[in-house]
Structures are given as structure tokens and as C-alpha cells.
Amino acid sequence: MNTNKVSRYKGVYVAMYSAYDDAGRVDTERVKRLARSYAGTGVKGLYVGGSSGEGLLQSVEERKRVVEAVLEEVKGELTVMVHVGANSTPDSVELSRHAEQCGADLISAVPSIYYRLSDAAVERHWQQMIDSTSLPFVIYHIPQTTGFQLSPALFERMARQDKVIGIKMSGESTYELQQFKDIGGEDFLVFNGPDEQFLAGRIMGADGGIGGTYGVMPELFCSLNRLFEEGRLDEAQQLQVRINRIIRSLVGYPSLYGACKYMLELRGIETGIPRGPLLSVAPEHHEPLAALNREILALTNEYASSR
Template sequence: MATGLVSKFEGIYIALYSAYNDNGEVDRERAKKLARYYVSRGVKGLYVGGSSGEGILQSVEERKTMLEAVMEEVKGELTIIVHVGANSTRDSVELSKHAEQCGADAISAVPSIYYRMSEAAVEHHWQAMIDSTSLPFIIYNIPQTTGFNLSLKLLNKMAAQDKVIGVKMSGESTFDLQQYKEAGGEDFLVFNGPDEQFLAGRIMGADGGIGGTYGVMPELFCALNRLFERGRVQEAQTLQTKINGFITRLLGYPSLYGACKYILQLRGIESGQPRLPLLPVRPEHHEPLAELNQDIIAAIGSYAKVAEGAESHA
């Protein structure tokens, strides 16, 4: 099992959105501007090409283009974890090698989707990616979309390899998260996936979080993490509740990613519409989303000192 890597990778990671032009093609300049937006927000890094990044809806070449733009803009400033999971092992290995060539810090992958794979098939799929590069590998467990839930037996087998350094736990069970952390040990990374239970995940052993809604309120998740680290759990619970109110409102739109992209657009960060079949927001949603944006900005202002490392908030 890998050692000494928790401090390098722990923290808050934005699950980066896709960046398209007005014709729906991956846009390098918009991708760069989006990545740059997060440099000064206090986050540890970016998770590129995952669920929030619509990687499964993009071609291999589009995923490469998106990563290249991100690396050109923020390499060395943020830690970059690249999701390389694809339906075919061949594509996943190609994406893995490309991530290493670009200078990414780690790779990560879901199991192949659509087909219900056996543990042996999933292990073989992941192992091909692990063996194709010298990069650390982070398992991505999201059973509600893949239909595959990582067993402790397979986790233990995979984690025995030096290059397998952690798991992104996006399943809804904090019990499973705690079990993964206990099985992996102190130097095995566990990232909390469900944004709405970040605090619960941290309490049960997660070393940080990777999330999609972080993209419109990174400062709040950084503040939440700092409150937890300082043992101010009641204040952290109050902030998690506030964040969850924002998440509930975001989930009220045709697609979460469409709502988040529109909020960033209001802040001058264009990233295009989500790719169909993910739906964009409609004109009648613009006003309530503008109100939500203002409420988020107000909360960010209230917790700014905490996010920056100060001892209290307004």
C-alpha cells in the first residue's frame, strides 16, 4: 500500500465541468478560463473528465482536448486527477497514457458501464489502466450509476499495489466509506463523493472531497473543511445544512450541470450548455437561478474568513 501520499492529495477538489463553445464542441479557451477561475478559490485541485465533466458523453479526443487545455493553464498550481474510465478498456488505457504524457498527478476510473461486469472483469479493466502508466490510481466507486459496488475483498486486493492510493467514494453509504478507510489504512486516501454529506464523510474518515456542486461554491466547501479540521463540528453542521439548501435548489432544474453552468455564466465564466441528453436550463429558470447565485455569493462572503483560514465568520 502506498504511504506518504495523503498529505499530497487530501483536500477539496472541484469535479470540473465540461467547457463547450456555442456549437457544442470542446472549447480550449473556455476550459482554460474555467480552470483558472478555481486557482484562487482555495481548493486543492481539479478532477477532470468525471461525471460533472461529462466524460462519458465525450469522445476520447474530446477528453484529451479538455485535459490538455486544463494542464496548459494550471499545471503546477493545482493537483490534477484525471478520470480515464470509459466503456472499453482500450479507450481507458489510451486516456491513461495521455494523462501521464500531460503531467497529471493521478488517474481514476469507474468500472465499465452498461454491461453488468463481474468483479474479475472490473479488476482486469482497472488493472490495465494501472499497468499502463507510472501514475497513482484512485478507484472511483459510484454504484448508483454503474451498478457495481466495490467490495472489501476487491478493495483489499487492489490496495495491496503501491500505485493504488485511494478511492473516490460516491456511493451513498458512509458506513461503506468508513469500511474502505479502515481496510485501506491511515495512508490510503478516501474521498467523499456525495456533496450533501461531505461533513458526514469527513467524520467517518474521508480525507477530502471531490464534488460537482463545489464548482459554484468552492469557498463554502473549503470553509466547511476548515471548520471540521478545527473540531468546530456544530458550526460545520450549520454550514453543511446551508450548503444542502443550495444543492436542493440546484436539483430542482432540468439538469444539475445545466444549472451550475448557468450560475458560472452569470459570473462571467462561459462553459456552454451541457451535452444532450443532459438538459440545459430554460429561460424561465434564469431569474430564480440569478437569485440562487446571489444567495450563494452572500454565503461565501459570510464565510470568507473561515475559507481563508481565519478563526471566525461574520
């Protein structure tokens, strides 16, 4: 594996939200404005069509429109990793090929969900995506939602392939993260998934992170990453604690994505409400979220001024 080729993908990626119009249809202009809002924040790139992007709640054609809009807006400015996982292998392959045609930098996928699949079934599912393009592939491991526990044996087989360059590790164990890094090797990328454990993941070997709450505080996660890279671990730990207080507030609402999207609306970035069955924000939550939004902006300014 070419170390320099892989290392250029390290860093902080926003797991980008969906963007709909007022009728709940994908709105490509809103998608573009959202993507544009992250350029210049310090993030390495965008993870498009994953959990935070509601990819599995959209049709194949909707997902394609989102990817096209993102790449039209920020291609060449931000690294774009497209989640192409779908329940059926043919849909996943179609999305993979489309991502490459549009100029995406990498593709990534969860295993198919709902059915309880064997290692062999998941391996075949992923392999067909990998073989369908020339793009690097990043495994997406999130067993608490997919119901699939990636075994060390399957992971090792996948990681031996040149095009499989990393894993988005959204499981809750930093020990498991460290084991993936150990098995994959120094040149294999591991992205921390749980936002609350960004610093712990980096300490245990992660090369960066991909997260949903990054979308309302990208600069804070970039600051956290910078403090880690500079060896200022006490300060990094203090910032992670402050970030986690914000996350604890966010997950206390009926819809995390609804809460995050409402805060973006307060900043003038319209993304619509989440697609059902995900909930939108209730009116009684508007003022508490406005206060939380002010807290995030103040903390962002604090760390920006302390650089």
C-alpha cells in the first residue's frame, strides 16, 4: 500500500446532514449551501449519505442527486467520501459507480441491514462494490445499528486488499478500534466514529474522525484534533469534556438530527426537517436549542481566539 496515498485522507470529516425543501424533497441548492458552509472550517472533508445524511431513508435517485450537488460545490476543496451502502447489492454497486463518475474521492459502506447475514454474505456484498470502481473503499462498522459484528477474520481479509484503505469505526469500544488498527497495520486508516470518544479514539490509534455532531461544531473538533496532534492532551481532554456536555444535551432531544438541523437553521442554513420516521424539533425545544447554539458559537470563538 502506498503510504503517502493513504495518509492524505487522514483528518476530520463532517458526516453531512440531509437537505430537503419545505415539501420534504431533496433540495440540491440547500445541499450545496450546506456543503459550502463547511469549506474553510478546517475539516478535511465530508462523509455524504451516511447515518447523519439519512442515506438509507432516501431512494437511489435522491442519493445520487445529493452526491452530484456536493461534488459540484466543493470538489477539489474538500475530500468527499460517499456512503454507498444500501440493502441490495445492485443498488450499492450502482451508487458506487455513480460516485466515481461524479468525482468522489472514496466510497464507504455498511453491510446490508435487516437480514442477519453471514461473513460470507457481507464479504460478497462489499466485494462487488469494491470491484465496481477504482476508488478506495472504507468499511463502515456500526454494529449497534446494523446488527452485524465485523469479525477479525473478515476484517483481516478485507484489509489485505489494496483498495480497502480504512474503516469508519463507529462501534463503542476503543479496544476494538485499537485491534482494527493493529490488524490493519500502520498504513491502514481508522476513523473514529463515536463523537464522544474522539480523543480516546485518537489516543488508541485513530487517524481522524467522522461524526454527525461535527456538523454543528466543526471548528471545535478541528481544535480538538489540533490539540491532540500538538501533544496538548490535558487541554484536549478539557475540550472533549466540554464537547461531550453539548452532545449530552443534543441526544436528550427526541431527534438528534432534528436538533442539529434546527441549530443550522438558526445560523441561516436551511436544511428542512428530517425525513420520517425521524422526528423534527417540537416548538417547546426551540429556545433551549437556541441557548445551546449560542453556547456552541461562544465556545467556537473561545478556541478560535486561543490559537
